[in-house]
Amino acid sequence: MTGMSAQSTAPAPFTADDYQGRMARAASAAAAAGLAGLLVAPGPDLVWLTGYRPTADTERLTLLVIVPDQDPVLVVPTLEAGDAAHAPGAPALTLRDWRDGQDPYAAVPLTGTDGRYGISDNAWAMHLLGLQRRAPATSYAALSEALPMLRAVKDDAELGRLTAAGAAADAAYQEIKQVAFEGRRETDIAGDLARLLRRFGHAQVDFTVVGSGPNGADPHHEAGERIVQQGDMVVLDFGGLMHGYGSDTTRTVHVGEPSDEERRVHEVVREAQQRAVEAVRPGAACQDIDRAAREVITQAGYGDRFIHRTGHGIGVTTHEPPYMIEGERQPLVPGMCFSVEPGIYLPGRFGVRIEDIVTVTEDGARRLNNTPRELAVVH
Amino acid sequence: MTGMSAQSTAPAPFTADDYQGRMARAASAAAAAGLAGLLVAPGPDLVWLTGYRPTADTERLTLLVIVPDQDPVLVVPTLEAGDAAHAPGAPALTLRDWRDGQDPYAAVPLTGTDGRYGISDNAWAMHLLGLQRRAPATSYAALSEALPMLRAVKDDAELGRLTAAGAAADAAYQEIKQVAFEGRRETDIAGDLARLLRRFGHAQVDFTVVGSGPNGADPHHEAGERIVQQGDMVVLDFGGLMHGYGSDTTRTVHVGEPSDEERRVHEVVREAQQRAVEAVRPGAACQDIDRAAREVITQAGYGDRFIHRTGHGIGVTTHEPPYMIEGERQPLVPGMCFSVEPGIYLPGRFGVRIEDIVTVTEDGARRLNNTPRELAVVH
Numbered sequence: 001m002t003g004m005s006a007q008s009t010a011p012a013p014f015t016a017d018d019y020q021g022r023m024a025r026a027a028s029a030a031a032a033a034g035l036a037g038l039l040v041a042p043g044p045d046l047v048w049l050t051g052y053r054p055t056a057d058t059e060r061l062t063l064l065v066i067v068p069d070q071d072p073v074l075v076v077p078t079l080e081a082g083d084a085a086h087a088p089g090a091p092a093l094t095l096r097d098w099r100d101g102q103d104p105y106a107a108v109p110l111t112g113t114d115g116r117y118g119i120s121d122n123a124w125a126m127h128l129l130g131l132q133r134r135a136p137a138t139s140y141a142a143l144s145e146a147l148p149m150l151r152a153v154k155d156d157a158e159l160g161r162l163t164a165a166g167a168a169a170d171a172a173y174q175e176i177k178q179v180a181f182e183g184r185r186e187t188d189i190a191g192d193l194a195r196l197l198r199r200f201g202h203a204q205v206d207f208t209v210v211g212s213g214p215n216g217a218d219p220h221h222e223a224g225e226r227i228v229q230q231g232d233m234v235v236l237d238f239g240g241l242m243h244g245y246g247s248d249t250t251r252t253v254h255v256g257e258p259s260d261e262e263r264r265v266h267e268v269v270r271e272a273q274q275r276a277v278e279a280v281r282p283g284a285a286c287q288d289i290d291r292a293a294r295e296v297i298t299q300a301g302y303g304d305r306f307i308h309r310t311g312h313g314i315g316v317t318t319h320e321p322p323y324m325i326e327g328e329r330q331p332l333v334p335g336m337c338f339s340v341e342p343g344i345y346l347p348g349r350f351g352v353r354i355e356d357i358v359t360v361t362e363d364g365a366r367r368l369n370n371t372p373r374e375l376a377v378v379h
Numbered sequence: 380m381t382g383m384s385a386q387s388t389a390p391a392p393f394t395a396d397d398y399q400g401r402m403a404r405a406a407s408a409a410a411a412a413g414l415a416g417l418l419v420a421p422g423p424d425l426v427w428l429t430g431y432r433p434t435a436d437t438e439r440l441t442l443l444v445i446v447p448d449q450d451p452v453l454v455v456p457t458l459e460a461g462d463a464a465h466a467p468g469a470p471a472l473t474l475r476d477w478r479d480g481q482d483p484y485a486a487v488p489l490t491g492t493d494g495r496y497g498i499s500d501n502a503w504a505m506h507l508l509g510l511q512r513r514a515p516a517t518s519y520a521a522l523s524e525a526l527p528m529l530r531a532v533k534d535d536a537e538l539g540r541l542t543a544a545g546a547a548a549d550a551a552y553q554e555i556k557q558v559a560f561e562g563r564r565e566t567d568i569a570g571d572l573a574r575l576l577r578r579f580g581h582a583q584v585d586f587t588v589v590g591s592g593p594n595g596a597d598p599h600h601e602a603g604e605r606i607v608q609q610g611d612m613v614v615l616d617f618g619g620l621m622h623g624y625g626s627d628t629t630r631t632v633h634v635g636e637p638s639d640e641e642r643r644v645h646e647v648v649r650e651a652q653q654r655a656v657e658a659v660r661p662g663a664a665c666q667d668i669d670r671a672a673r674e675v676i677t678q679a680g681y682g683d684r685f686i687h688r689t690g691h692g693i694g695v696t697t698h699e700p701p702y703m704i705e706g707e708r709q710p711l712v713p714g715m716c717f718s719v720e721p722g723i724y725l726p727g728r729f730g731v732r733i734e735d736i737v738t739v740t741e742d743g744a745r746r747l748n749n750t751p752r753e754l755a756v757v758h
Contacts, residue, residue: 121438121504126524129507220459220461
């Protein structure tokens with residue numbers, strides 16, 4: 001893996017046909033789930049279905065309406081109709097605009113008055129209230145509940161982007177091992193990571209966790225003023241968006257020579273991560289992946305120190321369904337992409353986490369992160 | 380006005396007492412409006428009431444519950460409870476956390492099961508659905524509809540911040556007149572404006588409109604690749620946040636000597652803006668301000684070229700109630716702060732807009748932007 005190979009040329013943009021295909025699949029999924037339609041708000045759902053991202057997410061209603069056997073309709077404020085018409089998915093839908101002073105909810109083509117609709121999780125409450133008032137007999141379900149797997153299975157073009165984002169994150173990791181750790185602030189190293197992600201092609205950096213020493217024992221820690229010291233374990237968890245798709249990888253490094261205990265804990269996590277990746281195959285349940293990792297850590301005596309789920313999906317966002325967590329029985333399907341990231345957290349001392357993005361193949365898993373998972377020594 | 384005077388020292392932070400006062404006023408307003416309580420989501424409402432801004436606005440429920448005659452409760456994910464406890468308003472409320480796997484809606488202390496609640500406009504639809512499912516007899520109204528003036532009247536400390544933000548924007552305008560316009564891209568000048576706003580103390584730049592020549596005739600235009608030319612009118616509309624409060628000012632400049640028509644149109648807008656500011660006084664209706672500006676422009680024969688409302692409120696956001704628009708009968712109250720920004724837009728040719736933030740005083744208005752409103756010539 002070299003930096004240059006990660007700086008691949010931009011992929012061919014998604015076409016109106018691509019978006020038409022996604023909207024058609026969404027309509028089929030809605031029908032199969034017994035929904036009258038889908039109401040899609042600005043954010044990841046709308047970007048995925050149409051390529052459209054309004055300049056700002058405001059109180060003015062923008063809503064994509066997908067109803068089985070009808071053409072999709074994008075309701076937009078008149079002021080933004082020009083922008084919306086230039087969205088890559090616009091040729092595959094009908095624009096319907098409403099002006100300031102008009103009732104925007106009257107422009108939403110709900111079919112019938114008592115259907116049940118899936119609505120984007122992050123649609124504004126004021127808009128849901130407007131729809132409920134206009135059509136009191138309709139009912140609504142959050143899209144992540146009604147159709148949790150809507151965006152979960154990636155096609156080849158999406159997989160290509162996720163692969164490139166993973167390669168870029170890997171290139172950033174290979175470079176970050178060369179910088180000075182000892183004597184610098186966590187935030188300085190986080191800044192290095194952000195610059196590297198951008199250098200290798202990321203348009204957006206979502207997180208750059210640098211958890212040194214005891215800070216590594218808090219999986220919610222980002223990066224702070226602590227000065228990294230000789231003898232520290234350092235959790236590095238970083239990612240963002242490249243060509244519209246996400247990266248997310250974690251490696252734990254050590255400043256100078258690790259102790260036997262540090263090596264042992266790291267090896268338990270490495271083994272847990274390996275077993276979990278080996279458990280990935282079509283038909284396995286999401287919770288099986290969590291169990292595979294947890295079993296290794298529990299048998300090593302650290303079960304109560306693995307305090308989060310094993311993974312989450314990734315696509316046009318860096319955190320989305322499916323979730324690898326106990327109780328999630330969703331079967332894995334080829335094309336799903338998600339993180340596998342077990343960890344052990346020893347409060348007041350140190351933490352270890354190892355994370356790769358994997359995609360489900362016809363007979364197992366393929367990792368999109370491929371840097372060494374052995375404990376690396378930095379300086 | 381010099382740049383240095385705008386670089387004032389940071390104001391004293393708001394205290395827990397300040398936030399307690401705001402939450403108490405919000406509770407009183409809720410009771411007066413017949414609401415059982417207020418449900419406040421991350422965003423401007425929550426920042427204003429508590430000073431708390433979660434690291435990210437995610438699917439995990441964060442919700443402030445304000446019920447008259449009860450202590451406010453902030454429901455937060457356990458992972459974020461530590462951050463929330465450090466919010467400046469935290470001492471004035473009770474934190475209640477919920478863990479992954481628990482029902483977050485069970486943690487929301489709705490009083491009774493059939494009350495009517497005001498909920499932040501931008502609360503997530505999935506959370507409103509969760510509340511509706513948990514307490515089916517409750518009902519909800521968007522906060523901007525139920526209590527549109529909740530944040531509209533600013534206290535002295537807020538007014539001080541808005542005044543400082545206005546002075547910083549004024550300093551940026553005085554400097555931008557010195558840069559080269561002719562031969563440079565709109566986006567270059569927009570970049571200059573953003574740098575100047577930051578130099579004079581803004582932490583966040585929300586918009587830097589540079590509408591040259593025909594682009595100025597589109598009030599929705601931001602800044603593009605067009606090269607500014609000799610003889611162009613150029614609309615400059617810019618603002619952002621400084622110490623948590625907004626600026627928003629517009630001046631229209633001319634590259635080289637203006638024509639008689641350009642001078643005349645500019646003078647009509649200047650006169651309209653002046654009349655509208657003179658109409659501001661306690662008890663006047665919001666729509667009166669719009670009418671005052673519109674009357675001048677209509678009498679000059681450009682009524683159909685003034686295609687937007689006259690103004691909007693400003694505070695912890697750069698656009699919020701009250702709105703100066705026909706049909707808005709809300710009376711003005713001392714301490715309200717809003718823009719007065721009439722314009723004339725001649726499609727394919729040029730546009731003119733002039734905008735100041737004003738605050739309502741005991742007997743009229745005070746401008747928070749004080750740069751000359753005459754047509755300035757730039758080079």
